[in-house]
Amino acid sequence: xxxxxxxxxxxxxxxxxxxxxxxxxxxxxxxxxxxxxxxxxxxxxxxxxxxxxxxxxxxxxxxxxxxxxxxxxxxxxxxxxxxxxxxxxxxxxxxxxxxxxxxxxxxxxxxxxxxxxxxxxxxxxxxxxxxxxxxxxxxxxxxxxxxxxxxxxxxxxxxxxxxxxxxxxxxxxxxxxxxxxxxxxxxxxxxxxxxxxxxxxxxxxxxxxxxxxxxxxxxxxxxxxxxxxxxxxxxxxxxxxxxxxxxxxxxxxxxxxxxxxxxxxxxxxxxxxxxxxxxxx
Amino acid sequence: xxxxxxxxxxxxxxxxxxxxxxxxxxxxxxxxxxxxxxxxxxxxxxxxxxxxxxxxxxxxxxxxxxxxxxxxxxxxxxxxxxxxxxxxxxxxxxxxxxxxxxxxxxxxxxxxxxxxxxxxxxxxxxxxxxxxxxxxxxxxxxxxxxxxxxxxxxxxxxxxxxxxxxxxxxxxxxxxxxxxxxxxxxxxxxxxxxxxxxxxxxxxxxxxxxxxxxxxxxxxxxxxxxxxxxxxxxxxxxxxxxxxxxxxxxxxxxxxxxxxxxxxxxxxxxxxxxxxxxxxxxxxxxxxxxxxxxxxxxxxxxxxxxxxxx
Numbered sequence: 014x015x016x017x018x019x020x021x022x023x024x025x026x027x028x029x030x031x032x033x034x035x036x037x038x039x040x041x042x043x044x045x046x047x048x049x050x051x052x053x054x055x056x057x058x059x060x061x062x063x064x065x066x067x068x069x070x071x072x073x074x075x076x077x078x079x080x081x082x083x084x085x086x087x088x089x090x091x092x093x094x095x096x097x098x099x100x101x102x103x104x105x106x107x108x109x110x111x112x113x114x115x116x117x118x119x120x121x122x123x124x125x126x127x128x129x130x131x132x133x134x135x136x137x138x139x140x141x142x143x144x145x146x147x148x149x150x151x152x153x154x155x156x157x158x159x160x161x162x163x164x165x166x167x168x169x170x171x172x173x174x175x176x177x178x179x180x181x182x183x184x185x186x187x188x189x190x191x192x193x194x195x196x197x198x199x200x201x202x203x204x205x206x207x208x209x210x211x212x213x214x215x216x217x218x219x220x221x222x223x224x225x226x227x228x229x230x231x232x233x234x235x236x237x238x239x240x241x242x243x244x245x246x247x248x249x250x251x252x253x254x255x256x257x258x259x260x261x262x263x264x265x266x267x268x269x270x271x272x273x274x275x276x277x278x279x280x281x282x283x284x285x286x287x288x289x290x291x292x293x294x
Numbered sequence: 295x296x297x298x299x300x301x302x303x304x305x306x307x308x309x310x311x312x313x314x315x316x317x318x319x320x321x322x323x324x325x326x327x328x329x330x331x332x333x334x335x336x337x338x339x340x341x342x343x344x345x346x347x348x349x350x351x352x353x354x355x356x357x358x359x360x361x362x363x364x365x366x367x368x369x370x371x372x373x374x375x376x377x378x379x380x381x382x383x384x385x386x387x388x389x390x391x392x393x394x395x396x397x398x399x400x401x402x403x404x405x406x407x408x409x410x411x412x413x414x415x416x417x418x419x420x421x422x423x424x425x426x427x428x429x430x431x432x433x434x435x436x437x438x439x440x441x442x443x444x445x446x447x448x449x450x451x452x453x454x455x456x457x458x459x460x461x462x463x464x465x466x467x468x469x470x471x472x473x474x475x476x477x478x479x480x481x482x483x484x485x486x487x488x489x490x491x492x493x494x495x496x497x498x499x500x501x502x503x504x505x506x507x508x509x510x511x512x513x514x515x516x517x518x519x520x521x522x523x524x525x526x527x528x529x530x531x532x533x534x535x536x537x538x539x540x541x542x543x544x545x546x547x548x549x550x551x552x553x554x555x556x557x558x559x560x561x562x563x564x565x566x567x568x569x570x571x572x573x574x575x576x577x578x579x580x581x582x583x584x585x586x587x588x589x590x591x592x593x594x595x596x597x598x599x600x601x602x603x604x
Contacts, residue, residue, distance in 0.1 A: 126384055134355075135383055138375060144345045145380070148352015155334050156356075175376075178345035185339075 026232040046113035052261040053091035073103035087142020088167030089123040104131035140173030150191040169201030184223025189245035198260035231256025264290035298429040302436035318364040343373040351380035366392035366408030381445035382418040395449035396536030397581040413541025420444040423513040425485035431459035470520035476504030479530035493589035539566040561599040
């Protein structure tokens with residue numbers, strides 16, 4: 014079987030300096046913890062970057078500010094990318110990154126609500142984040158509040174039935190405050206999405222569940238920015254942005270390489286190779 | 295008991311706008327008045343328990359106090375991970391009203407028998423578990439649920455259960471109620487088994503055996519002090535519950551007794567559903583009788599242990 018062909022190619026993007034620097038911070042964090050979900054973190058960098066640089070309303074000094082936009086990384090294993098951005102924005106000191114997975118740190122292998130400022134819900138077990146997002150958005154609608162809710166789900170995660178339960182509920186309540194971003198990198202732990210549990214036609218699935226759908230190249234800053242600045246795409250529907258991405262995007266070592274889905278005991282040599290590869294690309 | 299619990303949701307919703315009722319797919323007239331008067335506090339969201347529980351957690355994190363109602367088995371087993379993580383770990387103020395605790399749905403078969411709900415929920419940090427004896431006690435406990443931090447599980451009986459709780463005794467979440475005092479044995483019970491325990495204690499009294507009855511309407515946090523103090527006074531302890539003997543009230547009491555290191559050791563027995571899937575239909579009463587959750591069996595169990603202490 015082959016990976017479903019998307020009309021949008023996600024591997025023709027040359028990363029700019031900022032995207033490379035964010036990935037270097039991810040590598041430094043992995044170097045400190047000697048472990049991490051590298052592929053998932055690299056794949057979601059541009060999605061999170063655009064959200065935190067250009068879209069989300071937040072106050073890092075007051076992370077529970079009631080008027081903030083809520084952002085949930087439902088694919089919690091991509092958390093190192095989120096940690097790097099939250100640290101950069103000032104939610105917590107950068108030094109926390111160097112205690113990744115340490116007993117005296119706040120940053121674990123999956124993000125925790127109540128422990129990490131800026132994290133809206135504990136994720137790690139897949140299929141929970143979207144329902145949290147539906148609860149947040151439904152409350153905003155009931156109370157007439159203007160903030161928005163963004164939930165980033167993985168493609169492997171879309172095999173969870175609870176994702177589609179939540180999607181039905183979001184559509185029923187016309188939660189236009191809610192935007193789902195699918196990090197569609199076409200790979201999961203065992204192999205390709207197509208061979209493990211295919212999702213195609215994914216766009217049609219979300220549309221038939223009552224979402225307004227747009228597809229973008231998930232590494233293209235301009236496309237992401239344009240889509241995210243234009244949500245909701247339909248004032249009576251929740252939105253979904255299917256972000257075509259490359260798992261491990263950024264280095265020749267990690268791109269589409271299943272060995273880098275999750276690594277423990279990451280060696281100094283491997284870290285050096287990642288830095289070298291990021292500089293070379 | 296179910297009617298009282300839902301009537302109470304209406305009362306609580308009227309006095310506190312944070313209260314939101316969430317049903318899965320309940321009867322057409324469920325909380326009709328709430329829906330008509332406070333439509334923003336009434337949701338009916340379909341047969342999707344995983345989403346219901348996590349969505350309720352999301353609402354709670356924004357300040358609401360959701361009360362979810364559906365059948366006990368679906369509200370515990372199907373969405374167990376959502377309860378552990380999104381209610382327990384996040385310590386959210388969500389209330390689960392579980393219809394048909396125990397073997398209420400006997401005619402509907404094993405898919406509908408909630409015989410393990412206490413065991414599995416008891417292992418979740420931050421969880422409060424309530425099993426009232428009757429509608430009056432349900433009312434007294436429901437009034438307190440607004441204030442409890444973290445998730446609360448409320449186990450319902452069949453409805454129309456005889457009123458055996460007493461308005462003259464203090465009823466506070468987390469505190470056991472000593473319903474009667476005796477020197478020969480202690481019966482520890484929960485939920486509608488209070489009826490059975492009181493009947494057995496009455497029968498034992500006729501036979502010159504005086505038994506205490508300690509009613510645990512709150513299974514978590516368990517009132518360990520009351521269990522310890524009342525156990526210390528008697529040689530015999532019997533627990534009775536409409537639940538598997540694996541991991542429920544009996545197990546919780548056994549843990550306290552074992553760790554107390556009583557000398558001489560107490561004679562102890564757990565009554566409840568043995569480690570099997572019930573294999574008959576019939577009625578709640580017939581299934582309880584099949585597994586010895588009756589006053590006759592409880593009386594006999596106390597007498598048998600008494601024989602062993604002689």
